[in-house]
Amino acid sequence: MGKTKTNHSNLQNAIIAFVAPLPSILFYLYFLTHYSEPDHSLSSLWSWCYHHPILLANVFFFFNINVLFWAIGHLQSSHWMIDPYWTVLPLLLGCYYATHPLATYNIWRSRAVILLTLMWSLRLSHNYFRRENWQWGAREDWRFTDMRQQYGKNWWWVSFFAIYFAQQVFLMGLSLPYYTIHAVETPLSMWDIAAIAVCLAGIVVAYYADTQLHEFSTKNAELKACGKPILPTLDDGLWKYSRHPNYFGEQLWWWGLGIFAWNLGQGWTFLGAFVNTLCLAYVTVLVEERMVKQPFRAEAYRQYQKTTSVWIPWFKSSSLEETKDKTN
Known part of the structure; x- marks a missing residue:
């Protein structure tokens, strides 16, 4: 029933x-x-x-x-x-x-942007439904x-x-960059190639970060079902170098889209990407506060915060090695 x-x-x-x-x-x-x-x-x-x-x-x-x-x-x-x-x-x-x-635009720039957006949309849709066990609402x-x-x-x-x-x-x-891209007709330039590269990098980084997070969550669900201790923190793959690589990839996507508009003389459209970055900064704070409030992962996550970059992937902090030396 x-x-x-x-x-x-x-x-x-x-x-x-x-x-x-x-x-x-x-x-x-x-x-x-x-x-x-x-x-x-x-x-x-x-x-x-x-x-x-x-x-x-x-x-x-x-x-x-x-x-x-x-x-x-x-x-x-x-x-x-x-x-x-x-x-x-x-x-x-x-x-x-x-x-x-x-609308007036360069057809190849338009096709590239629409195709990239389709890829971004499919990636995000797949991640949403995978996370929700393929259920609507x-x-x-x-x-x-x-x-x-x-x-x-x-x-x-x-x-x-x-x-x-x-x-x-x-x-x-x-x-807003979509409007600019379809309101200015100029030949393609190297900046368009750079924008495509940044957008693609954002899609790829976000996809792998979300996949690694999904695999981590799935593994923890299986451990919990078996009555075994769950893993407190995801510290592998891209998450070894960034605490929020999925947010980093998402920002790359939107800033890359802004490069298209900037190249067409409408750099003010970066305002949308900037506001989104501020929003993700706030969401990052909420997520991390939620993590440290969970007793089973609080200590491990605080250590993770001390040793791992927030957004931009980077090498582990030396404090991790110092902690390992003390425990040994």
Whole structure:
């Protein structure tokens, strides 16, 4: 009975996830169809949609993500849906800017960026569903759960700003390079090659870091099921040189995307990547505070903090060798 209920919930959430973005998609396709009329006689609504691509994207996000996803989250008592959509919204925004009637761009730069974004999206989607045991909406982010307890009765309105409006600021800011890439038409340069290399490096680093973390978590789950002591800290692979290599890889991706826009004379779009870095710095603090609050790993993690770089992979601190010498 329990398994049947879980399968029903999984199917229901999958349907909701696929249907939820349709209002924006259908409206945009309707706009493109009407704009393609031979006389281009636009109504005031279509004229506004034509002349303000960034504002239109924000309107889509506000009503379709902020309002609709927020309402669905309260109906389900779980704000899970924003997590899997983090993996596809940048790809949707990139395609939106590429297909907007005002778009003008170098086709090879556009194709490279869209392909890279598809790779990034597949990597992040795979990691999300692998982590959630291939379930849709099995749980919401632990940070949202903590805030739900913190704000209590006020959570119904606080969640709109803390989860959804905040996501709009981050995602729309991070996605600004897509607009620049599809608004400036210049030949490819060596900076485009550098941007591609940085983006690829970010995707690869994040993939291997997430895979190593997943294998660590899976092994601990198996040890716990067998009644054996679990491993307190992941200290192998990329995690030997960085405490958060997955965050480092993610930042490489967004800063690499910013290089494309900087090369096109729009370096101000780095602001999105900068804000995201600040956000990840805050998340890093939350994650590490959570680690040291767990008795079984607190001591090991404090030692890990002393000897291992926070983000940028680097060699172990000499204090690790000093600790080993003392124990010997």
